[in-house]
Amino acid sequence: MSHTRLTRRTLLGSTLALAVPLPKDGSRGQVPSLWREFTRTPYTHPQIPYIGRAGARRHSHPSSRVFDVLRYGAVADGATDSAPAINRAIAAAGRAGGGTVHIPPGTFRIDDVIRVGHSNVVVRGAGSDRTKLCATRSLTELIGVYGSRYGGEKSAWSWAGGLIWLAPAARWDSLVAAIRAKAWPFEGWTGNRRDEWRQLTTVEPARQGEWTVRVADASQLEPGTLVLLRLADDTAHTLLQHMAGGGPGPEAYYWDDKTKLLSYVPYEWPVRIAHVHGRRVTLERPLPLDLRPEWNPQLTTHVQELTGSGVEGLTLEAVETPQQPHLLDKGYNGVVLQCAYDCRLDDVTVRHVDNGFGLVAASACTLRGTTVAGRGSHHPYFCREGSHDNLIEDFTIEDRTVPAPPNTQLHGINVEGLSSYNVWSRGDMRMGTFDSHRGLPFADVRTDITVNNNGRHGGDTNAGPLFGARFTHWNVRVTNGRAGLMKIDQLAPYSATVGLNTVTESDQIDVPDFTGDLHSRLELYGTTNVVRPRNLYEAQREL
Numbered sequence: 023m024s025h026t027r028l029t030r031r032t033l034l035g036s037t038l039a040l041a042v043p044l045p046k047d048g049s050r051g052q053v054p055s056l057w058r059e060f061t062r063t064p065y066t067h068p069q070i071p072y073i074g075r076a077g078a079r080r081h082s083h084p085s086s087r088v089f090d091v092l093r094y095g096a097v098a099d100g101a102t103d104s105a106p107a108i109n110r111a112i113a114a115a116g117r118a119g120g121g122t123v124h125i126p127p128g129t130f131r132i133d134d135v136i137r138v139g140h141s142n143v144v145v146r147g148a149g150s151d152r153t154k155l156c157a158t159r160s161l162t163e164l165i166g167v168y169g170s171r172y173g174g175e176k177s178a179w180s181w182a183g184g185l186i187w188l189a190p191a192a193r194w195d196s197l198v199a200a201i202r203a204k205a206w207p208f209e210g211w212t213g214n215r216r217d218e219w220r221q222l223t224t225v226e227p228a229r230q231g232e233w234t235v236r237v238a239d240a241s242q243l244e245p246g247t248l249v250l251l252r253l254a255d256d257t258a259h260t261l262l263q264h265m266a267g268g269g270p271g272p273e274a275y276y277w278d279d280k281t282k283l284l285s286y287v288p289y290e291w292p293v294r295i296a297h298v299h300g301r302r303v304t305l306e307r308p309l310p311l312d313l314r315p316e317w318n319p320q321l322t323t324h325v326q327e328l329t330g331s332g333v334e335g336l337t338l339e340a341v342e343t344p345q346q347p348h349l350l351d352k353g354y355n356g357v358v359l360q361c362a363y364d365c366r367l368d369d370v371t372v373r374h375v376d377n378g379f380g381l382v383a384a385s386a387c388t389l390r391g392t393t394v395a396g397r398g399s400h401h402p403y404f405c406r407e408g409s410h411d412n413l414i415e416d417f418t419i420e421d422r423t424v425p426a427p428p429n430t431q432l433h434g435i436n437v438e439g440l441s442s443y444n445v446w447s448r449g450d451m452r453m454g455t456f457d458s459h460r461g462l463p464f465a466d467v468r469t470d471i472t473v474n475n476n477g478r479h480g481g482d483t484n485a486g487p488l489f490g491a492r493f494t495h496w497n498v499r500v501t502n503g504r505a506g507l508m509k510i511d512q513l514a515p516y517s518a519t520v521g522l523n524t525v526t527e528s529d530q531i532d533v534p535d536f537t538g539d540l541h542s543r544l545e546l547y548g549t550t551n552v553v554r555p556r557n558l559y560e561a562q563r564e565l
Contacts (some may be wrong), residue, residue, distance in 0.1 A: 040051045067492075069543050073467050087122070090111070094108070096111075098129060108132065112137065125147045127151075134159070134496045135184075137333050139188075147334065150391075152335075155186075156346060159485035160352035163352075166202050168182065172285075185338060192325070193325050196214055210290065222239075227319075227332045228312070230310065233304055244298065245298060264312060264493055266462065271538045272536055294363075328365060332367060336369075338356055348429060352376065356377065356380075358382060366387065367390070382407045386411045388413045390414070392416075401433050401436050406459070414445065415447040416449075417449050419435075433454060433459070438458070438481065438485070445466070446508075447469050447560070451473040454473070456468055459479060461485045462489075470498075470556055473498065473501065479507055482510070487536070489510065491515050494517065495522060501521075503526055513534050515534075517540070518543045524547070
């Protein structure tokens with residue numbers, strides 16, 4: 023029989039039992055002091071973020087209507103281009119207000135992007151081992167060259183776009199039009215020029231971790247509505263300092279020349295409204311940061327979101343081509359969620375792709391049972407452009423099937439661009455690394471992961487620090503003993519490294535971005551699988 027140790031804590035006005043699961047063999051494991059501290063202050067702990075609400079939360083399902091792609095002309099012969107038929111079925115489901123697009127067992131050739139542009143549409147195969155989509159063309163061929171908005175000859179297909187692309191239809195149309203016009207767009211929630219929003223109300227000062235805020239005018243706010251919390255920075259960059267934990271180190275850091283990082287500001291955090299009572303508004307998640315007057319906190323509109331949609335039970339296999347030199351990817355990319363909220367991927371494999379699974383301005387989404395396989399990828403997973411509160415669990419990065427060509431790059435599970443409160447849980451990484459790609463990501467968690475740490479992180483120097491505050495690595499098993507971006511107590515401010523086996527520095531050795539005391543914590547270093555709770559995300563869910 024399993025055992026549980028209980029403590030008690032009053033949260034949100036009610037007394038809850040906090041359970042720490044113990045091993046089924048009856049051994050007690052080792053509970054670090056950090057966990058005991060966290061249970062006392064779960065929403066405001068200085069090193070460990072509250073990520074118990076990460077991932078999709080909607081429980082509504084698509085309508086019972088099923089749209090079988092065979093009825094729209096798809097042919098499972100591996101030779102007929104079935105992309106038009108699949109997209110017709112998806113469009114029909116969208117017009118009907120939602121539904122399941124069924125792709126039966128078999129191999130379907132696709133010569134175009136599969137686009138999910140309407141909410142509550144789920145594309146469902148018969149299983150990743152039974153339904154296969156064979157993609158023959160790259161995004162460069164289908165849409166055009168996509169240059170970096172930061173200049174140079176880089177291909178933005180190295181970090182954007184998918185051959186299965188989930189994004190609101192109007193947003194996808196505007197992105198593609200801008201790319202074809204070579205007017206390289208911003209990719210997030212407020213349009214190509216970040217100007218597609220209007221203020222709903224200003225918000226009074228509040229503290230990180232609070233669930234309820236007071237607004238100036240609640241007349242345009244309704245329960246269930248998705249809004250953006252928008253925070254601008256001031257000339258002293260105190261918002262960026264706050265994301266980095268504050269104090270002398272971030273105060274002394276030189277922010278002004280970090281042009282790429284500064285382009286990510288304002289910070290935009292999508293969140294649904296749970297309740298409105300007078301001028302008091304309760305959110306479905308606690309505040310990710312303080313709200314201070316100098317940052318002009320406000321709730322705003324945004325482009326229409328994609329919500330309730332997903333892809334399940336299929337493999338996307340790109341035609342096998344050699345991996346391209348670094349940052350020159352053609353766009354044989356896997357599945358991307360963009361401007362998506364409460365969407366899901368489940369039991370999806372991508373093979374022979376330049377980049378595997380992408381979260382681009384995507385929030386509160388769940389990727390479960392996903393696998394990157396084949397000849398090797400630049401970014402097996404990327405999380406950028408202000409993506410927040412996502413859950414990637416039970417994921418696998420298989421070892422490459424062919425040697426890496428010269429001048430190519432391997433990252434791993436990437437996070438950048440002020441992305442926050444994302445979780446990678448229960449992973450099997452047979453190659454890659456924990457790629458914090460600069461751009462000041464903060465409050466992200468990697469937990470219960472086995473990794474052959476043979477990748478390298480990236481990120482331009484003008485993108486700013488590798489880490490903001492409250493990064494946590496919890497129960498990480500490094501099979502090749504390489505320290506890079508695994509043991510972060512000497513790199514990340516206000517971070518926690520807990521339950522990591524012994525690792526040593528190797529070829530990519532980083533220095534901290536911030537001077538002075540980093541206020542980082544290191545516990546149960548040199549151990550393997552003894553930390554309890556074993557999985558930080560699951561334990562927080564139990565709260």
